[in-house]
Amino acid sequence: xxxxxxxxTKGSSRPARLQVDPDTIGDDDKPPQSGTVFNIWFLxxxxxxxxxxxxxKSKFRVNIKKDVGYTKASGQSPICLFFARGCCYLGKKCxxxxxxxxxxxxxxxxxxxxxxxxxxxxxxxxDGVGSFNRVNRTLYVGGLHSKDNMENVLTxxxxxxxxxxxxxxxxxxxxxxxxxxxxxxxQFAKEAMNAQSLDDDEVLNVKWASEDPNPxxxxxxxxRRENDAMKMxxxxxxxxxxxxxxxxxxxxxxxxxxxxxxxxxxxxxQITQSDSHHTNENSFFSKASLDALKAARMNPSKPSVATKAxxxxxxxxxxxxxx
Amino acid sequence: xxxxxxxxxxxxxxxxxxxxxHLKMMKHANGDECKICTRPFTVFRWKINDGQSxxxxxxxxxxxxxxxxxxxxxxxxxxxxxxxxxxxxALKMAGIEGFTSSKYISNSTNREVKAIMADKQxxxxxxxxxxxxxxxxxxxxxxxxxxxxxxxxALVKKPSRNDHxxxxxxxxxxxxxxxxxxxxxxxxxxIEIPEVETPATSFFIFGFPQDMPQYSLSDYCKKxxxxxxxxxxxxxxxxxxxxxxxxxxxxxxxxxxxxxxxxNASRPGLLILEQKYPLRVxxxxxxxxxxxxxxxxxxxxxxxxxxxxxxxxxxxxEAVTRNSSKPKSSGSQTAPSSNQDKAxxxxxxxxxxxxxx
Numbered sequence: 001x002x003x004x005x006x007x008x009t010k011g012s013s014r015p016a017r018l019q020v021d022p023d024t025i026g027d028d029d030k031p032p033q034s035g036t037v038f039n040i041w042f043l044x045x046x047x048x049x050x051x052x053x054x055x056x057k058s059k060f061r062v063n064i065k066k067d068v069g070y071t072k073a074s075g076q077s078p079i080c081l082f083f084a085r086g087c088c089y090l091g092k093k094c095x096x097x098x099x100x101x102x103x104x105x106x107x108x109x110x111x112x113x114x115x116x117x118x119x120x121x122x123x124x125x126x127d128g129v130g131s132f133n134r135v136n137r138t139l140y141v142g143g144l145h146s147k148d149n150m151e152n153v154l155t156x157x158x159x160x161x162x163x164x165x166x167x168x169x170x171x172x173x174x175x176x177x178x179x180x181x182x183x184x185x186x187q188f189a190k191e192a193m194n195a196q197s198l199d200d201d202e203v204l205n206v207k208w209a210s211e212d213p214n215p216x217x218x219x220x221x222x223x224r225r226e227n228d229a230m231k232m233x234x235x236x237x238x239x240x241x242x243x244x245x246x247x248x249x250x251x252x253x254x255x256x257x258x259x260x261x262x263x264x265x266x267x268x269x270q271i272t273q274s275d276s277h278h279t280n281e282n283s284f285f286s287k288a289s290l291d292a293l294k295a296a297r298m299n300p301s302k303p304s305v306a307t308k309a310x311x312x313x314x315x316x317x318x319x320x321x322x323x
Numbered sequence: 324x325x326x327x328x329x330x331x332x333x334x335x336x337x338x339x340x341x342x343x344x345h346l347k348m349m350k351h352a353n354g355d356e357c358k359i360c361t362r363p364f365t366v367f368r369w370k371i372n373d374g375q376s377x378x379x380x381x382x383x384x385x386x387x388x389x390x391x392x393x394x395x396x397x398x399x400x401x402x403x404x405x406x407x408x409x410x411x412x413a414l415k416m417a418g419i420e421g422f423t424s425s426k427y428i429s430n431s432t433n434r435e436v437k438a439i440m441a442d443k444q445x446x447x448x449x450x451x452x453x454x455x456x457x458x459x460x461x462x463x464x465x466x467x468x469x470x471x472x473x474x475x476x477a478l479v480k481k482p483s484r485n486d487h488x489x490x491x492x493x494x495x496x497x498x499x500x501x502x503x504x505x506x507x508x509x510x511x512x513x514i515e516i517p518e519v520e521t522p523a524t525s526f527f528i529f530g531f532p533q534d535m536p537q538y539s540l541s542d543y544c545k546k547x548x549x550x551x552x553x554x555x556x557x558x559x560x561x562x563x564x565x566x567x568x569x570x571x572x573x574x575x576x577x578x579x580x581x582x583x584x585x586x587n588a589s590r591p592g593l594l595i596l597e598q599k600y601p602l603r604v605x606x607x608x609x610x611x612x613x614x615x616x617x618x619x620x621x622x623x624x625x626x627x628x629x630x631x632x633x634x635x636x637x638x639x640x641e642a643v644t645r646n647s648s649k650p651k652s653s654g655s656q657t658a659p660s661s662n663q664d665k666a667x668x669x670x671x672x673x674x675x676x677x678x679x680x
Contacts, residue, residue: 076373108397109406110358110382117382120358121432132358132398135408148611151562152554155537163538166557171614181538220534229413232405237468 015092016069019082020060022089031056055143055203058195060086064100064160073097078107078115084191100161101184113184114191126207130187137165137186138179138209141193145202146171153198154178161189177209333367333381336394336401341371357384360441361434367395386445392460402460417470419463504613504622508561510629512605514585514592516576524572525552525565527607529591530630533557533623535600540564543596547575556612559622563609579604587640590633603633 030038035045062084071080071094080096082088088098101113110118110132118132130136144150150169158164158178162185169176180186194206212218340346346369354366364384371379381395388395393407400410431437509527517523528540537555544550544564548571555562566572579585579592591603613619 108399110396110398115377135406149552149554149609151556152552155541155553155555159541163536163542165536165538167537167555168558181536216533223534225409225412226416229409229416232409233413233467236403236405236464 014069016071016083016088016094016098017067018089018091019062019067020087020089025089055195055205057197057201057203058085061196062086062192068099071096071098076106078111079113079188081114081116081191084114084188086192101182101188103182105184107184112187114187122208122210126210128208130208134211135183136208137181137183138177138212139186139190139193140175140207140209141178142175142205142207143202144169144174144176144198144204145200146174150176157196157198158189158193161185161192177212333365333395334385334388334393334401335367335381335396336399336404338399338404339371339379339394339396341373343372346371355382357382357387357441359383359387360437362438362441384441386441390444390447400460403464413467414463417467419466419470504618505625507610508612508622509605509607510591510625512591512607513589514576514579514605515588516573516580517606522569523606523608524567524569525563525606525608526572526575526604527561527591527610528555528564528602528604529561529626531560531596531600531602533560535596535602539596539600540602544575547571547578552609554609554612556619556622558616559612559619560626561612561622563607563612565609576604576606586637590636593633601630603630 031043031045033045034048036047037045039046063086067083067086069092071090071092073080073094073096077095077097079101080088080094080098082090083094083096083098088094096115101107105113107113107115112118112129116129118129120131120133122128122131126140141154147153150171151167154167154169154176155164158167161180163181164178165181166179167176168179178186178189180189190206190208193204196204198204212221348367348369351366351368353363355364356362357364360383362384364381366381368378368380370377379396383393383395383398385395388398388401391398391407392401393399394401394404397404398407399405400407403410431440508529510529512527531540535557537553537557540555541550541553541564544553544566547566549567550564551567552563552565554564566575576592579594580588582592582594584593584595591605593601594604595601613622
């Protein structure tokens with residue numbers, strides 16, 4: 001998988017463009033005053049009249065076509081947050097990816113595509129990194145100037161960052177909901193389009209959407225989740241035969257020496273009772289069904305790992321065996 | 324001894340532990356608060372050799388992880404490395420009680436309540452061995468596999484289109500209300516390519532199901548050329564698409580005429596996307612599609628009605644051209660709803676004059 005990613009990143013033959021010249025960055029990055037006290041940790045003004053809080057338009061904006069390129073990042077790295085905001089001054093020296101998230105990328109569910117930790121709940125204003133308890137592919141876009149064909153305008157600006165599944169505009173409220181196909185695309189678009197403007201000089205306010213109260217939409221979401229679960233179970237059942245590669249690790253490896261020895265001899269030295277239930281892990285499938293599943297295997301994920309597991313006899317040792 | 328190890332060792336999945344046989348971890352007692360239950364817990368930090376320089380660490384406490392049978396670091400299922408919500412959906416579909424029984428999931432946002440709930444869990448999950456948990460997971464997959472083999476098709480719910488509700492709503496819909504909206508929209512447009520050279524580039528698209536993702540349409544259209552405009556309102560089940568060049572637009576139209584589903588090009592052409600999203604296409608310039616929920620809902624009803632009417636007309640012409648005395652094939656497919664169909668067609672015909680310009 002990492003090799004494949006590398007091809008994707010290295011496939012773009014150009015180096016990532018410098019989005020901002022480091023020399024032009026001023027020493028003082030205070031935004032225009034909108035409060036009484038400046039919080040140096042959050043680079044924000046606080047206090048004062050919150051209704052007067054002016055949303056200043058961002059000075060930078062990512063241009064995917066121009067800015068994508070290879071960096072020093074490897075396939076597993078997260079995506080560069082500053083690249084998404086259009087202000088990475090490191091260019092090809094950046095340690096993070098300068099490209100869009102794709103379907104094949106793996107981001108742990110506890111982090112977003114920029115490698116930031118998610119929290120259990122959303123912030124009260126639905127801004128920020130988001131929650132790990134819900135897969136949210138929908139963004140709230142506020143601050144629209146209502147025109148007749150907002151769907152088209154939003155499509156034009158938001159499809160740059162991924163496949164749009166649905167756009168719903170609330171004309172009387174001046175806001176819209178944009179649903180992407182992937183969660184990572186929504187995460188990227190949220191950073192890329194926040195404090196940007198569409199065709200006019202409005203300043204968008206992009207946040208996470210809360211759950212759609214429309215029963216039809218909820219039914220669709222449920223349907224989608226069930227389909228995903230179905231697909232996943234199919235994959236899982238077709239992958240089960242490669243089990244038995246279970247291993248145990250300890251913080252203080254008491255069995256280091258023994259294990260080393262065993263490894264060098266390529267012989268599992270300690271086969272004890274505790275192994276038995278690991279090794280016959282797949283025996284609960286009837287043989288016929290296993291064969292059927294094998295035949296119907298949709299995509300054998302991680303073939304490299306599977307072959308590796310076959311070649312190397314895995315040493316099963318657990319804490320019970322050491323004493 | 325094993326009990327102690329169970330207390331000390333974090334619940335982590337294979338993926339998070341990496342491929343190496345040996346691993347160094349840093350332990351920090353009460354180093355952070357659990358992201359789920361907000362109680363302090365022992366944090367472990369380690370690095371694995373996957374080309375990424377970032378440290379991994381545990382983000383939730385052992386109790387929360389065991390209650391969900393998840394990894395403490397990536398929060399995927401610890402045995403199968405799959406997302407928890409998908410796992411629970413799958414178990415629910417199979418009618419098996421999952422790991423996360425609802426009494427342990429607190430929806431409270433209050434920190435104290437969360438912590439108290441977690442304390443209650445603690446007593447139950449403290450003594451659970453990772454091995455017994457693996458057994459439990461294995462048993463569950465076994466059950467799931469059996470269910471799956473028995474009735475794989477039964478688990479997939481058929482999309483229940485609530486047509487009968489639509490029909491009732493259709494009957495209630497008065498033609499006067501929709502007149503204004505629909506007058507402009509070319510429901511009886513055509514798909515045939517004009518013989519005279521025209522600069523027309525845009526199409527009116529209607530009748531697709533509400534759950535059709537926008538990208539499946541735009542991806543299909545992009546095969547013919549760059550899009551200038553894509554204005555799809557899923558709730559109203561209609562929208563407009565326009566190409567930058569008239570050449571691309573004509574190619575798009577030609578592909579629809581020739582896709583084998585359309586006999587009469589003077590009607591909106593039928594197109595079926597990804598074998599599940601039927602829709603009709605006709606030439607038209609962009610018009611307003613209404614702004615409110617109500618307007619969109621009514622438009623979607625009209626779309627349903629017109630789709631049915633067009634299908635009915637096509638069936639009729641087919642029957643006529645065949646000159647068969649017994650319309651067997653058409654009757655067998657839609658026998659139960661044919662009466663209703665006729666009724667809606669009749670009402671549409673009666674109000675058709677309203678729609679035409």
